[in-house]
Amino acid sequence: MDSQGIEAFHDVQRLIVVGAHADDAETMCGGTLALLARRGVQIFLVNCTLGDLGAQDGSTLRPALAATRMQETEAAARILGIQSTFTLGYHDGELLPSLELRAELTRLYRITGADTMFTFDPYWTGQIHPDHRAAGQAALDAFIPAKMPLYRPEQLAAPGAALSRLERIFLFATGGDPDVIVDVTPVYGVKMEACLAHVSQFPEGEKSLEWMRELDRDRGEAAGLPYAEAFRRVEVW
Template sequence: MGTPETKRVGLEAFAEVQRLIVVAAHPDDLECICGGTVAMLAERGVEIFSVNCTLGDIGTREAGILRPALAATRLAEAEEAARLLGIRRVYNLGHHDGELVASLELRAQIARLYRLTQADTLLTFDPYWPGQIHPDHRAAGQAALDAYMPSKMPLYRPEQLAENGADLCRLTRVFLFSTQREPDVFVDVSAVYERKVAACLAHRSQFPEGEKNLDWMKEMDARAGEEIQVPYAEVFKTMPVW
């Protein structure tokens, strides 16, 4: 996953984080990819905001269900998972699953949340990893990064700054997940792994067979754990911001 020369750090990479925003594509992305790290940061008292860009409204193999009904189910599942992980608030931007693009509209929606939450740290998909084959994942990560610079500018969407509690973006740290571009942060999540699994299983529409449906995730986290000689780990790539 990394190279011998890659500098590896753990949860201390997040030592100064006070307010974290996670921008993902679908309602179960956070839980499966970085749920352990989020749970550990919540235990430290970090305020965490989850942003799902899509409704997840095609994520089923069940015949006969309508997209609005599936969307409602997935919104409720996201709230339950957030409760288990200690996430303060979940936002959904309302785009259709499988149709997400890094549009100006999406950029503005995310910029608004940077300003409202006053988050100091962002976690999102790595849109530059060639293995990021899901278009929604690429779009969410790209839009999250594209929103950073304009959200710092007072003349960009000034109506957003009139909302109660809003101010210019204060992000100072960005970590990319779902990447194999030499990740440099490896977080041992073994101690909270049961909670991560429970949060994933809150998404019953996605994992109807329970933990059997999560074998892929456990294998992924175990491979990352081998890098630092622990049972399970989650990985991130630090992205400089200015």
């Protein structure tokens, strides 16, 4: 296990985080995002789906729910210090690591100038949500083509766009054997507040997030910390 904690990210200046649903990044790595934002890292958050299945009852209208979830994402981003959010238009529960999604992600890598990417570990066997696996797979699959000038060259004509500068990848929701453990205890209140901004998902407040607190406690326990978040580093080349 790597014990360098948040210092594992000391070179990060511009970070893009690819999740499937509004609230994924906040619950999986919101503490780390809060810490990095405080260090001046520019953070860009991508939610691949509209999150339009995340309702407590069947009478909810899906377009209205999608609109609510975008507002909740913005509110959470303000709390964490995230600079920009992007919601791609895919339907919740139907995300695939398609060529189209890959291209949308290369476009974002190219226009944000991100040097580091966080996403779901698509290879963790415990990851049973298909959207999480798809988001992680597509985010990884976009890494190489985003650096190739002949891949979708029209993306490079956009103002400010350039070939991808991504150098580092870290996977969250990674199961048993992470190699970066970040102490998020000092910002746990901020993480919780950002998660609670997703009112539609956590209607009972902190009670609805007891599962997250347990997960972060378990991660911390292994490293002698009250609360921690865990990542697996991808060796890029």
